[in-house]
Amino acid sequence: MSTLDNTSLQLPKENPEAEDFLPLLGTDYVELYVGNAKQAAHYYMSAWGFQPLAYAGLETGLKNKVSYVLQQDKIRLVLTSPLKSGGEINRHLDAHGDGVKVIALWVDDATKSYRETVKRGAKAYLEPKILKDEHGQVVLSGIHTYGETVHIFVERKGYDGTFMPGYRPWKPHYSSKDTGLRYVDHMVGNVGWNEMSKWCKFYAEVMGFAQLVSFDDNDISTEYTALMSKVMSNGNGRIKFPINEPADGRKKSQIEEYIEFYNGAGVQHMALATNNIIQTVTSLHNRGVEFLTVPASYYEDVLDRVGEIDEDLAPLRDLGILVDRDDEGYLLQIFTKPILDRPTMFIEIIQRKGAKSFGKGNFKALFEAIEREQKSRGTL
Template structure:
């Protein structure tokens, strides 16, 4: 992954955003998990991520172990405890496997920390320097919703495999990538009446602006509903939709998530591809399970979205959803939860000009999720 921010096109695309940090992109996403070695094998074998770095007993770390996996610009860190007690054990016990850190790539981690804490962010870690033979990295961090944190990572003076303290890891087993390119957006679920609070947090503390909002009329079925607002930084590289429950006849997916996660947290990670048919076919063939969309959805979808480049039949066979906005169309599909608890899942998205989030698919998507909830006995 390039660390030369001067070569990036950081043009401001969201004019309302103050963008005072600014953010260059997502540096990595760290999940606290019960068994990092086995989780790493799953993301390697099923998703096409390749291990690139490791930290643990062999590198002098005594309390935890971490595997770093990468595919194109997406970097996942899987961390497990090596001893009883402590923050990681508490996190896994309370939440199950889940996202702890959303790390953001910046030019100046000290400035990012000062800008955000001066605007009211709660400090997670004050700026500090990590250094080894490959150079140095500056890191700082703040708290956000639930127990999720943002780290600011300044790595322009570093050319190692990941961070100081990690060694290069090149296992013999090499997998073919599945065509995943970068993180398109990451969705946070928060509790009742907390959405506006956290949207205001991203606006005030991090200089984000609201791209779009959806109320319970937009995102509802006969049984459940939710509210959502999408926050974005100035260059559009970081987009955080924030969801909260809304009143419905039965328990919504957001309530189910909060019940099993025991609080607010990252609901799903949307990853981009340039060829959703090829990517989803590979993922499905490797065992990744997706939500079922009834065939009747495809009877009228082209009447709604108009002409598309792709043949409809393979999209129908895979269950890929289609939506259009003023700038183009998008193709998207959602996995079932990738963990034992019905909490985190992934979205695969291919944008053909569209900058929206699939509003036209919300009803079909929510009905698919409700069918899964019903099978789990949680649609009450």
């Protein structure tokens, strides 16, 4: 049974400027196209603490692809690989490597969501489709976004099965303890030169989002590189999409490196929320997850900058966790190194203690850490 409540919800509005006509109730799942779904599933279970949930493949009647579904609290990952040569998934993997194909959004009415977004200019990806089994029905529809990323609208209020029709429960002998990850806080997209405003306009006009905050190259820059970013959010604040584009700098920025190796625009990172970042990061570190590090000098004046916090500074320093404050409170965050062979996607771990921002005060330290990794790869 899904941990997402299947009932229709009227959620309070946190972003008053958002039209929020769909509305969106949360992130239903994130689907990655990967070269070997079985092995990728083992990685996300062993290293990240995801639990096995559902499976679709040859045994369920699929002939050309296989998917493993993993879950940790409200986060669901779908890992999909091709079973034969040729076809769309192989082409996608050849162009981009492993990466996010689908950001699925939980809605109360997938047919309405499709009609409203296509009417406003979205390019259709999947016309409304009903999937049925003995547990009820799920309605899916979808639209294209930046690069080859798509949004699938998922209506599951009439379904009480494991994941959705076409999948069977997956209960392997092995499963690992969770690491305290709770939900998807935000998903970040990288787009090409001068494309940020275009895609922010898309989310505003096509999906009813509004801009939450923006950062220019004065905010996000180092001695060598720079980028610009705007954060788009739906009305209830459950879906937040920062959109990044490169900015002029002396050397190749992380956004340019991403676009070069991903071969276009795509999802740069998932930010996953936890209620105890020290425990979560300790567990992930012990399981072999590699994180970016900042100089010890970062912690010499961090409390002067952010003020009093509940956590002891020593474990934050030992783990490399960053701290920032806004008018609403503070946040703690840390970023992995790329989790794939191509220097493309990574994962952020975030704990919010009231803060609604994205760590502006950490940008310089973070981006210098990324540049050190770029230099080691010879791509700076």
